[in-house]
Amino acid sequence: MSPKSPLTVIPPDIVAVSDYEAYARERLSDMAWAYLQAGAGDEHTVRRNLEAFSEILLKGRVLGSAAGGHTRLSLFGHVYEHPIFLAPVAYQKLFHSDGERATALGAAVTQTLMVLSTLSTVTLEEVAQAETAPPLWFQLYLQADRSVSLDLIHRAQREGYRALVITVDAAMAGVRNREQRAGFRLPPHLSAVNLPSQSPVPTAAPGQSRVFDGLMKTAPGWDDIEWVLSEARLPVILKGIMAPEDADHACRMGVHGLIVSNHGGRVLDTLPAAIEALPTVAAVVAGRVPILLDGGIRRGSDVFKALALGASAVLVGRPYVQALAAAGPLGVAHAIRTLREELEVVMALSGTPTLDRIRAEHLSL
Ligand SMILES: Cc1cc2nc3c(=O)[nH]c(=O)nc-3n(C[C@H](O)[C@H](O)[C@H](O)COP(=O)(O)O)c2cc1C
Numbered sequence: 001m002s003p004k005s006p007l008t009v010i011p012p013d014i015v016a017v018s019d020y021e022a023y024a025r026e027r028l029s030d031m032a033w034a035y036l037q038a039g040a041g042d043e044h045t046v047r048r049n050l051e052a053f054s055e056i057l058l059k060g061r062v063l064g065s066a067a068g069g070h071t072r073l074s075l076f077g078h079v080y081e082h083p084i085f086l087a088p089v090a091y092q093k094l095f096h097s098d099g100e101r102a103t104a105l106g107a108a109v110t111q112t113l114m115v116l117s118t119l120s121t122v123t124l125e126e127v128a129q130a131e132t133a134p135p136l137w138f139q140l141y142l143q144a145d146r147s148v149s150l151d152l153i154h155r156a157q158r159e160g161y162r163a164l165v166i167t168v169d170a171a172m173a174g175v176r177n178r179e180q181r182a183g184f185r186l187p188p189h190l191s192a193v194n195l196p197s198q199s200p201v202p203t204a205a206p207g208q209s210r211v212f213d214g215l216m217k218t219a220p221g222w223d224d225i226e227w228v229l230s231e232a233r234l235p236v237i238l239k240g241i242m243a244p245e246d247a248d249h250a251c252r253m254g255v256h257g258l259i260v261s262n263h264g265g266r267v268l269d270t271l272p273a274a275i276e277a278l279p280t281v282a283a284v285v286a287g288r289v290p291i292l293l294d295g296g297i298r299r300g301s302d303v304f305k306a307l308a309l310g311a312s313a314v315l316v317g318r319p320y321v322q323a324l325a326a327a328g329p330l331g332v333a334h335a336i337r338t339l340r341e342e343l344e345v346v347m348a349l350s351g352t353p354t355l356d357r358i359r360a361e362h363l364s365l
């Protein structure tokens, strides 16, 4: 049976972002679904990202006034209407025929920051130049050839992207058994259009390790981060920080922001949940740079908990992609609006009319 087309109205039974999952499944091929949902190994970390939020309880403070509240925040010199951002997700034409263009439209109408992946299927120029473009950051996968990375940085700067997000936790994709079982391959009509051509995967000679002598030959290191800091005119944010030691190193080096993330459990299985790693990272960072978090955000209350534990904002991945697959730009916009309103409800019922008032004291820890 061929997948159904995207919805053109939101049905009344979609009231939470998780309701998009079943609608997305009916509209995606088995391979696209496997790629979207996949985690590494046995997917312990994928599940833990979700479960850890339900184990953190709110406190419930009553009779606080929330009239005149709002969800605005300021980051790296820009004001954002709310703290729920779109995480970089590769190859979005797997999920909707307009790919990242559709996501960007949904983001623009809800005034949502979108982080565009290096591996997008619409060029970074086309996304930025659309008549209705959202605020944008560019996610950079450092390339084996520095001149290719530098070209991406220059193009992002020229097109008005406001920050560079360097993903540091995926020197290789990890062991994604769900993708392997589904025989996932990128369909021939799709490619990473920002890159000159798919760079050949480094290979190992017979008898050598595929990992140490192959994939890791061109993997980035801390010296590459130093190099980006010396070249870029934009704030540089590292995505995929879980260990306080790495957070401290990054701050000392002069990076401008951190994203606590385990890549949605897609790279290294049995890492802790991102929300479990946040407090120790926040403690060592001690306010030196803003911290964001992604992994497992499915409810406004999850956003509230991340902010209470030290994040300035959060990113969502799979939920908006499921909404994109189910209902295109309309779905993306509706999913974000749903999460934002849930956050506002928790804020109002916790006596925290603004984001800076959300603290650990509003949780039952
Ligand atoms: C299908 C898919 C593709 C992704 N592609 C990228 C990518 O290109 N670059 C990147 O930094 N992270 C990528 N991620 C990770 C997300 O940015 C984010 O860390 C993760 O999805 C957050 O977890 P969540 O899906 O539970 O919200 C991808 C995630 C998914 C689900």
Ligand SMILES: CCCCC(=O)C(=O)O
Pocket (backbone or CB within 6 Å): 090, 119, 170, 172, 173, 263, 266
């Ligand atoms: C090395 C991984 C490339 C895309 C990606 O980040 C993802 O699928 O999670």
